[in-house]
Amino acid sequence: MNLVLYSGGFEKENISLDRKLLELADKENPSITYIPSCSYDSEIDFNDFIRHYRALGISRFIHFPVDIDFDETIKKEAFLSDIIHLSGGNTYYFLKHLRRKGMLKELKAFVKRGGVLTGLSAGAILMTPSICTAGFPEFDKDENEDNIKNLKAMNLVRFEFFPHYRNSKRYDSELIKHSKGLDRPIYACPDGSGIIVKEGTLAFEGKCFSFFQGKKVKIN
Amino acid sequence: MSVKCFRLKKIVEISYNYSCMGTPLKKFEKRKYSKFHQVNGKHALQKKCPESFVPYKARKRKGGKVAFFNFELAKEMGLIPKNHEHEMNGDLEEKILDTFSIVIINEYDIINDIEFPEEDILPNHYMATRYLQLQHPNKQGKTSGDGRSIWNGEIRHSGKTWDISSCGTGATRLSPATHIQKKYFQTGDPTISYGCGYSEIDEGLATLFFSEVLRKNGHQTERVLGIIEFSNGISINIRAHENLLRPSHMFNHLKQGNYEGLKDIVNFYIDKQVTNKVWTELPKTQKAQYRYFVDKQVEVFANLSADFEDDYIFCWLDWDGDNILMDGGIIDYGSIRQFGLFHHEYRFDDVQRYSTSIKEQKEKAKLIAKTFIQISEYLITGDREPLANFNDHRAMSKFDEIFERRKNENLLKKIGVATKEREYLLQSQFKFVTDFRKVFSYFERAKSAEGLHTVADGVNWNAIFCMRDILRELPQILLHRGSSIERSEFIDIIKSTYATYDDLEISSYRAKKIDEFQSLYWKLVSKLSRKFNREESDTLLQIMMRSSVINKYDRVTGDSISNIVEKVMKRRPKLGANELFQIMHEFSEYQNLDPDNKRTVKVKKSEHSKMMKGMLQIVREFREGI
Structure with missing residues (x-):
């Protein structure tokens, strides 16, 4: 199982994670499918995405929004790519549409087949057991406008992911509070850092903190 | 020179923020809107083309409020300063109402000796322009034209002159109802609809959303400057464009054999195109100028018919030259549609007749272009030859040539071929x-x-x-x-x-x-x-x-615009002029399909208003429709 979880930030902040991703793909000119969290204006984000990865030598891309109707041909093509990237955005909205279109299962099968799945912020949270980390802290949470109750996500890893983390008291107190009720750690990463999962092994890129049963530990 | 300019700019900035040389801020705020004074009914056409309009006195119309104001357009026109916030304030609203909340004193009022307070009567005459309209009983345009609109005037800014006209300002003698029923109508007469001289806010909103989207995608169009709302959904819809003349403004004189009237309006149009720097190589002799006029108009109508076909824009073109502007701009959005697919058999049912189909638009555009040849030759020779005599005119072959080239160019554009590459392939x-x-x-x-x-x-x-x-x-x-x-x-x-x-x-x-x-x-x-x-x-x-x-998935169609307007109308009491402007701006940006437009996604998706979300849903639902 090969995954890359990006916290967020500007593209140039994520260059080292990108290089790790290309190592994982282990292929000259791998193809990438870009799944936006929301199709609204996603062609603009898609073009930015292309420009960034083109500079890293990738030239084959598929744009596959899931909150609109799509044909089987583009779906089939998307899942034939080497890497699938889940973009950032509203985690609840993204989960709703991935689930509605049966994509959670498809993505898990893709990972099982050896495909590399990457996600940024919301996209990364979706790889974990649940999207509960999207719901706090109060001052920086996603709005659950669609009132999604079932927060179960892909459960590809045994930790929760907290993106855009800032090493501050107000973030820490929220994370400590939430970690008390969980039997798995929450890994909190500031923008520019992230987690690489290669064949079940975790590697941390950049700063990363673990919040587990009420305690905070710096792990990288 | 540059130092002087800088100092002036500085003074303006200072005075904008505080006050200038003792001028109270309030007074300065008012001065910011002084350009509105130029919009007072006067228009150059009144002097130069006396046979092209009916003059009306007008009076203030009370009880209106500004439902929408197009801050971006107002800046382009110089009506408000460039640094004006996109927010309504009391002074601006007052100025808009003073300038545009008017109603004509029409024939009914005069015949029935209806008196109005003197202080409400405006000093100048406003014009209802005369033009040909096929739905009128008189097929020569003797009785047709602006039936419920008047021209507010013109304004010059940054080397461009803008025409401003308002729809819903009272019943004129040029409406079809007057001639069919052979009587003058009181403005607002509830017994008739179109002929009553009023317009409705949903018409204004449909024009607003549609025109801003089409403009962002490279089409010439009238634009909505503002909407003034009255009770019961009645409104004055203010529109602006660099040149609001239609071919039908010329065709009426042509049909009547009115050489002088025709010459006046053609010359007026030519002058305006030159003044607005749209035409830059006007020849010296009048004969050559009329031929140049033909070449330019043929180019405009060949290109527009190709563009309409390729962007699936249904615009009912016909022999009267109504429903379109001289420069190819879209006007009167009542029957305008943009299809999601090439629904080339669609015809609008106008009760007495079916419209042309999108495929037939080209032939109608060609007919209009041919009429320009007829006009030009008439003005040069003094003889009004039958239209058929120009079937083999060189400009007609030119029309086909331009049309074919544009069709090819449009295909390459749609595929995604960039400008330089397109040029090579063409x-x-x-x-x-x-x-x-x-x-x-x-x-x-x-x-x-x-x-x-x-x-x-x-x-x-x-x-x-x-x-x-x-x-x-x-x-x-x-x-x-x-x-x-x-x-x-x-x-x-x-x-x-x-x-x-x-x-x-x-x-x-x-x-x-x-x-x-x-x-x-x-x-x-x-x-x-x-x-x-x-x-x-x-x-x-x-x-x-x-x-x-x-080719993004979401693209508006005529049906989606109608549904969006319905949605906006339902939310209207809560939507002020500022909110409506923001929604319009965001929506038209989202519908900008120009790949060279340097746009970034500024708003976080989660922050979209419910309104925008609903609008996107509508666009999706109707994306393949008519």
């Missing part, structure tokens, strides 16, 4: 592009076996293939696979929701067309790669990036 590979267009048209024009049927406002025969979908997805998959897609996959991508099972059968002819389409697509990539010395994958990638914007 210059050196014209036949190749034309061949591609033929196979493209085969799919674009395919219709459902279900046949002709009635729709809400006319008849249609559904198109079945969505060309935007294939143009968006094909380059991605070709690049991904490095080879063509299966025929069944081609149909899977291109099929629309209108297609029935039978419609999608891959006959041997259709199979051949699918193969031809892909083969030509690859050839196009190959030609461009060779010419511009690039890898084919790079060419495909560039096409793919452009195409993803040009």
Whole structure:
């Protein structure tokens, strides 16, 4: 199982994670499918995405929004790519549409087949057991406008992911509070850092903190 | 000089923020809107074309409030300063109402000796312009024109003159109702609808949303400057454009054989195009100027008919030259539509007649262009020859030539070919592009076996293939696979929701067309790669990036605009002028399909108002409709 979880930030902040991703793909000119969290204006984000990865030598891309109707041909093509990237955005909205279109299962099968799945912020949270980390802290949470109750996500890893983390008291107190009720750690990463999962092994890129049963530990 | 300018600018900034040389801020705020004073009914046409309008005195109309104001357009026109916030304030609202909340004193008022307070009567005359309209009983335009509009005047800013006109300012003698019923109507008479001289806010909103989207996508159009709302959904819809003259403003004089009236209006139009720097190479002699006028108008109408066809814009063009502006701008959005697919059998039902179809627009545009030749020759020789005498005129062949070139150019644009590459293909590979267009048209024009049927406002025969979908997805998959897609996959991508099972059968002819389409697509990539010395994958990638914007999934149609307006109307009491401007701005930006537009996504998706979300849903739902 090969995954890359990006916290967020500007593209140039994520260059080292990108290089790790290309190592994982282990292929000259791998193809990438870009799944936006929301199709609204996603062609603009898609073009930015292309420009960034083109500079890293990738030239084959598929744009596959899931909150609109799509044909089987583009779906089939998307899942034939080497890497699938889940973009950032509203985690609840993204989960709703991935689930509605049966994509959670498809993505898990893709990972099982050896495909590399990457996600940024919301996209990364979706790889974990649940999207509960999207719901706090109060001052920086996603709005659950669609009132999604079932927060179960892909459960590809045994930790929760907290993106855009800032090493501050107000973030820490929220994370400590939430970690008390969980039997798995929450890994909190500031923008520019992230987690690489290669064949079940975790590697941390950049700063990363673990919040587990009420305690905070710096792990990288 | 530059130092002086800087100092002046500084003074303006200081005075803007505080006060200038003892001028109280309030007074300065008012001075910011002084340009509104120029919009007072006076228009150059009144002096130069005395036979082209009916003058009306006007009076203030009370009880209105500003429902919408187009801050961006007002800045372009110089009505408000460039640094003005996109927010309404008391002074601005007062100025808008003072300038535009007016109603004419019409024939009914005069005949019935209706008195109005003297202080409410405005000093100048406003004009209702005369033009030809096929729905009028008089087919020479003797009685037709602005039936419920007047021209507020003109304003000059940054080397451009803008015409401003308002719809819903009272019943004029030029409305069809007056001539059909042979009487003058009181403004607001509830016994008649169109002839009562009022307009409604939903008309203004439809024009607003549609015109801003079409403008962002490169079409000339009238624009909504503001909407003043009264009770019961009645409104004054203020529109502006650099030149609001229509061909029908000339055709009435032509039909009447009114040489002087025609000459005046043609000369007026030519002068304005030159003053506005739209025409830069006007010859010296009058004879040559009239020929130049023909060349320019032929160019405008050949290009617009190709553009309308390729952007699936249904605009009812006809022999009267109404429903369109001289410069090809769209006006009167009542029957304007943008289709999601090439529904080329759709006809609008106008009670007494069906409209032209989108495919017939070209011939109507050509007829209008031919009438310009007739006008020009009439003005040069003094003889009004029959229109048929100009069937073989050189300008008619030029029309076809321009039309064909534009059609090819539009296809390349839609595919995602960039400007420099397009130029090369149009210059050196014209036949190749034309061949591609033929196979493209085969799919674009395919219709459902279900046949002709009635729709809400006319008849249609559904198109079945969505060309935007294939143009968006094909380059991605070709690049991904490095080879063509299966025929069944081609149909899977291109099929629309209108297609029935039978419609999608891959006959041997259709199979051949699918193969031809892909083969030509690859050839196009190959030609461009060779010419511009690039890898084919790079060419495909560039096409793919452009195409993803040009052919984005969500694109407005006429039906979606109607539904969006309905939605806005329901929310209206809560939506003020500021909110409406923000929504319009965001919506038209979202519908900007120009791949060269440097746009960034500024608003976090989660922050979208419920209103915008609802509008997106509507666009999606009706994306393939009419």
